[in-house]
Amino acid sequence: MTTQTAPPEAPAKQERRKLDENTLRNLGLVGVLVLLIVVGIITKPDLYSDPTWVKNNFLTILQQASAIGVVTVGMTFVIIGGGIDLSVGAIIALAGVWATTLATQSYGAGGMIFTALVVGIAVGLVNGVLISYGKLVPFIATLAMLVAARGLAAQISAKQTQVSANDFINSLASERLLGIPLLVWILFLVVAAGWVLLNRTTFGRRTVAVGGNPEAARLAGINVKRHTLLLYALSGLCCGIAAIMLTSQATSAQAAMANLYELDAIAAAIIGGTLLSGGRGTIVGALFGVLVFSTITNLFAINNLSTEVQNMVKGAIIVLAVLIQQFRYKSLTQLFKR
Amino acid sequence: MTIPAPREDLKSDNDVPVPPDSTDGEGPGDVVLRLTDVVKTFPGVRALDGVQLEVRAGEVHCLLGQNGAGKSTLIKTLAGVHHADGGEITWLGEPFAPATPQAAMRAGIATIYQELDLVDDLSVAENAFLGHEDSRLGFTRRRSTAAKTREILSRLGHGEIPPRQAVRSLPAAGKQVVSMARALSHDARLIVMDEPSAVLAHDEVENLFRIIRELTAQGIAVIYISHRLEEIREIGDRVTVLKDGRTTAANLPARSTPTRDLVSRMTGRTIEYVFPPRRPAEQRDPLLVVDGLSRTGEFADASLTVAPGEIVGIAGLVGSGRSELLETIFGARRADSGTVTLDGKRITSVGSAVRKGMGMAPEERKSQALLLDEPVYKNMTLASFSTFAKAGFTDAGGERKAAERTAEALELRPRDVSRPIRTLSGGNQQKVVVGRWLLEDTKLLLLDEPTRGVDVGARAELYQVIHDLAERGVGVLLVSSEVPEVLGLADRVLVMREGRIIHEAPAGAIDEDAVLDMIMAGSLTTESILEGEPA
Numbered sequence: 106m107t108t109q110t111a112p113p114e115a116p117a118k119q120e121r122r123k124l125d126e127n128t129l130r131n132l133g134l135v136g137v138l139v140l141l142i143v144v145g146i147i148t149k150p151d152l153y154s155d156p157t158w159v160k161n162n163f164l165t166i167l168q169q170a171s172a173i174g175v176v177t178v179g180m181t182f183v184i185i186g187g188g189i190d191l192s193v194g195a196i197i198a199l200a201g202v203w204a205t206t207l208a209t210q211s212y213g214a215g216g217m218i219f220t221a222l223v224v225g226i227a228v229g230l231v232n233g234v235l236i237s238y239g240k241l242v243p244f245i246a247t248l249a250m251l252v253a254a255r256g257l258a259a260q261i262s263a264k265q266t267q268v269s270a271n272d273f274i275n276s277l278a279s280e281r282l283l284g285i286p287l288l289v290w291i292l293f294l295v296v297a298a299g300w301v302l303l304n305r306t307t308f309g310r311r312t313v314a315v316g317g318n319p320e321a322a323r324l325a326g327i328n329v330k331r332h333t334l335l336l337y338a339l340s341g342l343c344c345g346i347a348a349i350m351l352t353s354q355a356t357s358a359q360a361a362m363a364n365l366y367e368l369d370a371i372a373a374a375i376i377g378g379t380l381l382s383g384g385r386g387t388i389v390g391a392l393f394g395v396l397v398f399s400t401i402t403n404l405f406a407i408n409n410l411s412t413e414v415q416n417m418v419k420g421a422i423i424v425l426a427v428l429i430q431q432f433r434y435k436s437l438t439q440l441f442k443r
Numbered sequence: 444m445t446i447p448a449p450r451e452d453l454k455s456d457n458d459v460p461v462p463p464d465s466t467d468g469e470g471p472g473d474v475v476l477r478l479t480d481v482v483k484t485f486p487g488v489r490a491l492d493g494v495q496l497e498v499r500a501g502e503v504h505c506l507l508g509q510n511g512a513g514k515s516t517l518i519k520t521l522a523g524v525h526h527a528d529g530g531e532i533t534w535l536g537e538p539f540a541p542a543t544p545q546a547a548m549r550a551g552i553a554t555i556y557q558e559l560d561l562v563d564d565l566s567v568a569e570n571a572f573l574g575h576e577d578s579r580l581g582f583t584r585r586r587s588t589a590a591k592t593r594e595i596l597s598r599l600g601h602g603e604i605p606p607r608q609a610v611r612s613l614p615a616a617g618k619q620v621v622s623m624a625r626a627l628s629h630d631a632r633l634i635v636m637d638e639p640s641a642v643l644a645h646d647e648v649e650n651l652f653r654i655i656r657e658l659t660a661q662g663i664a665v666i667y668i669s670h671r672l673e674e675i676r677e678i679g680d681r682v683t684v685l686k687d688g689r690t691t692a693a694n695l696p697a698r699s700t701p702t703r704d705l706v707s708r709m710t711g712r713t714i715e716y717v718f719p720p721r722r723p724a725e726q727r728d729p730l731l732v733v734d735g736l737s738r739t740g741e742f743a744d745a746s747l748t749v750a751p752g753e754i755v756g757i758a759g760l761v762g763s764g765r766s767e768l769l770e771t772i773f774g775a776r777r778a779d780s781g782t783v784t785l786d787g788k789r790i791t792s793v794g795s796a797v798r799k800g801m802g803m804a805p806e807e808r809k810s811q812a813l814l815l816d817e818p819v820y821k822n823m824t825l826a827s828f829s830t831f832a833k834a835g836f837t838d839a840g841g842e843r844k845a846a847e848r849t850a851e852a853l854e855l856r857p858r859d860v861s862r863p864i865r866t867l868s869g870g871n872q873q874k875v876v877v878g879r880w881l882l883e884d885t886k887l888l889l890l891d892e893p894t895r896g897v898d899v900g901a902r903a904e905l906y907q908v909i910h911d912l913a914e915r916g917v918g919v920l921l922v923s924s925e926v927p928e929v930l931g932l933a934d935r936v937l938v939m940r941e942g943r944i945i946h947e948a949p950a951g952a953i954d955e956d957a958v959l960d961m962i963m964a965g966s967l968t969t970e971s972i973l974e975g976e977p978a
Binding site: 305308310317318321323324326384 | 810829837
């Protein structure tokens with residue numbers, strides 16, 4: 106039984122990879138969305154028979170998804186880059202509160218937006234410095250920031266709700282362009298920019314490389330530390346944008362706003378197909394993840410069901426999505442086992 | 444293009460001179476373990492290709508062989524990590540095929556790997572009884588565990604180690620004792636030690652030998668793997684030599700077999716390495732100058748040069764500091780002292796190394812070089828995608844075309860650059876890693892074990908690629924544990940041992956036996972060769 110050491114013509118059996126994984130997963134999420142809508146139609150046929158209501162309800166879902174969607178885009182980048190950001194909700198609160206102090210409001214809408222974005226980026230940079238150069242584990246660094254940033258937000262606001270008196274800021278949530286709320290436009294813009302950034306720029310390529318194999322990235326000459334720093338700054342920037350969006354929706358900001366956003370954003374990214382260990386993920390999937398959650402919320406709202414049940418269903422969906430992913434990943438790795 | 448010699452002609456069944464049951468060794472007890480014609484195949488590689496081994500109770504049986512000879516595969520087969528595809532293993536007279544490491548342990552075979560598998564934050568006693576804790580109703584019985592551990596430790600002559608101390612606080616030698624205590628806690632009758640002396644300081648080795656002698660006096664058999672011939676002479680009873688997955692000599696007496704015999708059993712080749720013919724490089728000013736580079740505990744005072752178009756090879760064992768030296772030259776580790784200059788410019792970080800035209804194919808392909816889920820072309824352009832990009836936007840089309848050209852030049856199989864790289868064979872993955880630096884304007888390429896895990900056919904192609912690069916004027920600094928590879932590829936050879944470059948010679952002026960002897964610190968010619976060398 107002598108084996109010929111024939112030149113290893115690479116195995117031809119794996120040629121079939123036509124529909125790539127991401128497309129499949131996104132189709133699955135679209136399926137879930139359709140299913141949720143069908144459940145809505147079955148439970149509330151009278152509402153769904155009114156086309157105006159259907160349209161407005163659809164826009165409501167999108168508007169509900171807008172702020173968390175923006176945060177999820179930043180979170181997706183951080184996770185693909187091999188990290189995690191637990192501080193996003195706290196950053197939003199800090200940015201929102203800072204942007205609505207009487208002093209900031211005196212500079213008008215421009216001053217408020219500028220403040221929110223700068224605060225978001227600055228806090229993200231602090232996270233990034235601690236993680237990249239201080240060598241803290243991302244979980245710990247951003248957990249500390251979660252506590253500290255909310256504390257600072259409460260300090261600044263003196264635990265009061267700060268009402269936004271700025272008409273332009275408030276109009277973002279109420280005005281529409283081409284029949285679509287401005288907040289939804291912002292979401293679409295951020296998602297589009299995120300997609301381009303991830304798939305068409307050197308920044309995106311570095312993100313995948315740094316998260317997929319940091320050592321390989323480093324030995325290929327990529328500045329892994331600086332890139333990690335930038336990823337957290339990007340997440341902070343997204344939080345700054347979301348802070349303005351939420352402030353406009355509530356026409357106010359307070360230290361308790363955007364509570365548990367970190368969990369929603371991570372969950373949405375994960376069910377959208379982002380690998381928690383980094384190196385793989387999609388922006389479109391993350392958007393679908395957010396939409397699934399906000400559609401569930403909407404479904405429970407129109408049926409007057411309690412948020413307790415809603416949270417249980419959300420939890421079940423997260424577990425299911427990850428189980429399916431693991432199953433798929435396993436079968437794939439088995440396929441490639443040589 | 445050179446084609447590797449087919450192996451069949453060399454595979455006539457009886458080219459393995461195994462003394463049928465030689466009793467010239469002083470194996471004191473009965474045969475406990477016998478391997479007959481054991482075969483283990485991995486895709487593309489026959490890691491074990493007919494291994495014979497016979498171990499007696501109470502003896503120290505040494506396994507000798509070059510890197511890649513199959514020693515690791517063999518001990519993992521005994522430990523139940525791998526499963527033999529063919530041949531016969533008998534243990535205590537019964538056929539033996541452990542399904543899991545636990546099964547091997549229960550049967551009485553314990554393995555102590557080079558990187559000790561201890562849990563640092565558990566105590567000595569907890570580590571010794573890890574996996575078979577002494578417990579009642581799920582509660583651990585700390586006192587009796589400690590007592591038993593103390594007993595085992597004193598059997599090992601180390602009653603002074605407190606059983607409740609955390610393993611983290613022990614020195615390497617102490618951790619090794621704990622590993623042996625674990626083996627004894629399983630009532631092991633055979634302990635396999637994979638280069639146990641590699642992590643030990645010189646005086647600690649004596650202590651290790653004392654423990655081994657105590658174990659064998661109790662009738663326990665030991666399989667001892669080491670590259671250091673003088674150790675084998677001191678502790679070993681019999682020696683079995685492996686080469687290319689086969690036993691080339693069995694049961695040689697450890698003390699009396701001449702070094703030359705041992706070395707030639709390890710080197711006589713069945714696989715022909717085919718190296719492209721090489722024109723001597725013209726004398727040119729050095730491109731890379733390394734001067735007095737040191738890193739504490741890794742290597743010291745390394746100085747070398749590489750000229751454009753020159754291939755310089757470093758021969759040395761794992762742990763001799765060669766990979767660390769290469770990574771430090773590349774800027775991936777910070778030097779404690781000394782300088783690296785390329786074209787007269789200082790290299791201080793990976794970023795500056797890459798910008799100034801240095802490239803590296805690291806030792807661990809999968810963990811250090813590849814994005815396994817990504818397509819071939821993105822792996823190929825990992826170091827150069829920014830140069831393709833315009834204003835920060837990547838040019839996937841341009842990258843793909845460039846990658847296709849490189850794939851063509853490297854004869855990558857399959858040629859399709861959109862496939863995920865994890866579907867390629869090891870040799871083709873390695874071509875991609877080397878090809879990564881062909882896209883750049885690379886002047887100097889550092890290659891760390893470029894043919895590890897690469898099959899024979901792809902090896903010859905990689906050799907050709909390396910030669911072509913040198914022809915084009917690229918300087919190459921190469922590290923390999925396979926001495927023939929260094930001798931066949933390089934123009935100039937540096938020999939490294941224990942963190943120091945101990946010898947330098949043109950490749951034509953030195954042969955395999957001499958190099959092997961130097962890197963293993965044997966007794967054959969070291970003194971004469973080292974005469975006049977700066978130590």
